[in-house]
Amino acid sequence: MRGTTIARRKKALELIKDGAGLGDAYGVTLERIKVQDEENTKLAMATLTWVCHSERPLRVDELCHALAVDIGATDFDPENIPPIGTLLHCCQGLITVDKEASTVRLIHYTVQEYLCSHPGLFSKPHSILAETCLTYLNSQQVKNLPSHPLPDYQSAPFLKYSSRYWGTHAERELSDHARALALELLGQYGDHVTAASLLEQVVPPSYAGHIGTSSLFSGLHGASFFGIVELVTAIINAEGCDINQQDCTGSTPLAWVVRNGHVGAAKLLLGREDIHPNRADKHDRTPLGWAALRGHEGVVKLLLEWEDIEPNRPDKYDQTPLWWAAVGGHEAVVKLVLGREDVDPNRPDAHNQTPLACAAIYGYEGVVKLLLGREDVDPDCSDENDQTPLGWAATQGHEGVVKLLLGCEDVDPNHTDGNDRTPLGCAALEGHEGVVKLLLGRADVDPNLPDVDHRASLGCAAFGGHEGVVKLLLGREDVDPNRPDVDDRTPLGCAAVHGCEGVVKLLLGREDVDPNRPDENDRTPLGCTAVEGHEGVAKLLLGREDVDPNRPDVDDRTPLGCAAVFGHEGVVRLLLGREDVDPNRPDVDERTPLGCAAIERHEGVIKLLLGREDVDPNLPGEDDQTPLGFAAVEGHEGVVKLLLERGDVDPNRADKYDQTPLGWAAINGHEGVVKLLLERGDVDPQSC
Numbered sequence: 251m252r253g254t255t256i257a258r259r260k261k262a263l264e265l266i267k268d269g270a271g272l273g274d275a276y277g278v279t280l281e282r283i284k285v286q287d288e289e290n291t292k293l294a295m296a297t298l299t300w301v302c303h304s305e306r307p308l309r310v311d312e313l314c315h316a317l318a319v320d321i322g323a324t325d326f327d328p329e330n331i332p333p334i335g336t337l338l339h340c341c342q343g344l345i346t347v348d349k350e351a352s353t354v355r356l357i358h359y360t361v362q363e364y365l366c367s368h369p370g371l372f373s374k375p376h377s378i379l380a381e382t383c384l385t386y387l388n389s390q391q392v393k394n395l396p397s398h399p400l401p402d403y404q405s406a407p408f409l410k411y412s413s414r415y416w417g418t419h420a421e422r423e424l425s426d427h428a429r430a431l432a433l434e435l436l437g438q439y440g441d442h443v444t445a446a447s448l449l450e451q452v453v454p455p456s457y458a459g460h461i462g463t464s465s466l467f468s469g470l471h472g473a474s475f476f477g478i479v480e481l482v483t484a485i486i487n488a489e490g491c492d493i494n495q496q497d498c499t500g501s502t503p504l505a506w507v508v509r510n511g512h513v514g515a516a517k518l519l520l521g522r523e524d525i526h527p528n529r530a531d532k533h534d535r536t537p538l539g540w541a542a543l544r545g546h547e548g549v550v551k552l553l554l555e556w557e558d559i560e561p562n563r564p565d566k567y568d569q570t571p572l573w574w575a576a577v578g579g580h581e582a583v584v585k586l587v588l589g590r591e592d593v594d595p596n597r598p599d600a601h602n603q604t605p606l607a608c609a610a611i612y613g614y615e616g617v618v619k620l621l622l623g624r625e626d627v628d629p630d631c632s633d634e635n636d637q638t639p640l641g642w643a644a645t646q647g648h649e650g651v652v653k654l655l656l657g658c659e660d661v662d663p664n665h666t667d668g669n670d671r672t673p674l675g676c677a678a679l680e681g682h683e684g685v686v687k688l689l690l691g692r693a694d695v696d697p698n699l700p701d702v703d704h705r706a707s708l709g710c711a712a713f714g715g716h717e718g719v720v721k722l723l724l725g726r727e728d729v730d731p732n733r734p735d736v737d738d739r740t741p742l743g744c745a746a747v748h749g750c751e752g753v754v755k756l757l758l759g760r761e762d763v764d765p766n767r768p769d770e771n772d773r774t775p776l777g778c779t780a781v782e783g784h785e786g787v788a789k790l791l792l793g794r795e796d797v798d799p800n801r802p803d804v805d806d807r808t809p810l811g812c813a814a815v816f817g818h819e820g821v822v823r824l825l826l827g828r829e830d831v832d833p834n835r836p837d838v839d840e841r842t843p844l845g846c847a848a849i850e851r852h853e854g855v856i857k858l859l860l861g862r863e864d865v866d867p868n869l870p871g872e873d874d875q876t877p878l879g880f881a882a883v884e885g886h887e888g889v890v891k892l893l894l895e896r897g898d899v900d901p902n903r904a905d906k907y908d909q910t911p912l913g914w915a916a917i918n919g920h921e922g923v924v925k926l927l928l929e930r931g932d933v934d935p936q937s938c
Contacts, residue, residue: 606628738769749782
């Protein structure tokens with residue numbers, strides 16, 4: 251693969267990267283790298299080492315600073331920093347800069363595969379990366395940086411990565427040189443900026459407020475964090491070493507070891523007679539609590555072998571190790587902890603949620619099964635919201651967990667939560683068909699128990715528009731399809747309000763469903779549909795012969811009046827298609843549907859209404875104002891024009907103030923309306 255420029259070589263690589271000759275192409279490119287002068291070849295291989303083996307993608311400035319480090323030097327020379335253009339050139343198109351993330355990456359993932367398949371290309375890469383990080387951190391320039399507050403990372407771009415990952419690379423390949431550099435760094439760790447940088451990156455937000463001074467984070471803490479046995483051994487064997495020392499977060503070296511799952515280092519520390527394995531941090535979380543939280547089976551096993559271990563000790567939020575293992579779904583850890591006879595499997599947290607409840611919430615079937623295997627587990631314990639494990643599993647739609655819990659004789663399938671909602675109601679509201687089916691399979695499940703909004707399970711399902719659940723519930727003969735909620739709205743009314751056509755169709759398929767039952771506003775399902783403008787639902791409702799299309803609501807407004815007020819032309823058209831619809835019925839303000847549409851300026855609705863011969867365009871509303879009068883007062887020219895096209899419109903009809911439409915238009919300065927009115931030969935110009 252020949253190319254005169256890097257861009258051309260990159261283009262060539264892109265063209266063949268999915269082809270059969272890919273390996274040959276990369277091999278040729280590496281040969282090109284090796285035939286460069288010694289400095290360029292060395293820089294290219296160092297760059298590829300970092301890009302291939304770093305723990306995360308490096309930003310451009312991080313990589314350039316890393317490559318400027320002279321391993322073993324006591325000072326960092328900024329004049330050694332290579333420009334990114336030089337790196338791109340030396341690597342012959344194998345790397346590129348991700349412009350969005352400003353990181354350096356390989357041109358394609360197959361480059362990584364190729365390089366990793368040729369391990370001889372890189373000699374002990376992690377050892378080199380560890381030595382580079384440690385040399386940088388031991389440099390005088392970094393030593394001079396303040397630890398509190400932390401310096402701007404832009405002034406020391408490589409500080410963040412090297413502080414966080416030097417130990418990760420060293421733990422994989424610890425050379426003698428890296429070991430010496432690491433002990434040098436750890437010897438001054440308490441006052442070093444790298445300790446503060448590490449803590450900033452790894453401490454959970456809830457602990458961040460405790461980072462007041464890095465001097466409490468010792469070298470042993472640092473070595474324990476990374477789990478490097480050789481370094482931990484060297485430090486604890488030193489005279490005066492306190493292996494139980496707590497850092498600024500209250501964490502001991504053991505806590506850092508177990509929270510990161512370092513079995514070797516944990517075994518080393520636990521082998522000391524002076525170790526205190528139950529010492530808790532500032533959130534009262536013990537090492538066992540951390541190990542359970544992270545799901546580290548190996549260190550949990552080691553800790554539980556201690557006779558004095560406290561397996562039930564809660565943290566600040568009353569969360570025990572078992573609770574944390576259950577929340578994380580760590581089956582192996584749960585099994586280990588439950589193996590202790592002195593473990594309380596029902597110990598709740600600050601919200602009164604037990605380990606079983608937590609496992610049910612997240613759907614961890616294996617954990618639930620393990621917990622239910624304990625005879626002393628209470629499967630029906632409710633939390634501060636009066637929600638049981640079954641209620642939580644039903645709410646989240648975890649069928650497997652629901653099935654397991656329903657297999658327990660002492661589980662109440664009708665237990666209501668803080669919203670008076672049963673597990674069936676919870677599942678129905680969320681639309682979990684599988685769970686609903688399981689619950690309805692129990693003869694003792696009551697589908698009509700109402701919640702705090704007076705909605706039974708059918709009402710909940712209709713409210714959410716869940717057709718499958720509605721169908722299942724309607725299959726039960728004992729389900730009341732007309733049960734109203736707190737707003738006196740039936741399931742049909744709820745579905746109509748939300749435009750759920752499928753649910754409406756299912757409900758209307760039941761002969762015992764009352765399609766005219768009004769809600770607290772005396773609005774029928776058809777009236778609700780008219781307000782919302784759901785044409786499909788309106789069509790379904792009007793397909794029922796027993797639907798009353800003229801039933802008024804609390805404002806004496808019919809469905810046609812409601813649709814006219816809100817300008818829903820489709821619904822108006824459907825209603826006007828019914829011969830038994832009264833198009834002139836006035837509301838509480840004596841406004842007809844035409845009057846309402848005129849006030850709201852819904853020209854499309856007005857046109858439809860005026861298409862009915864039996865619509866009276868002169869019926870007055872409040873203050874004896876006609877639809878034409880309303881439009882003239884507001885200056886709605888389009889509405890005035892439509893009304894005047896009806897020959898039976900009386901343009902001279904005066905209201906209670908003896909003011910005609912022309913008079914109102916003139917008073918309010920609506921010239922366009924005045925002009926339209928005067929174009930009618932029967933308008934009295936003296937009326938204004």
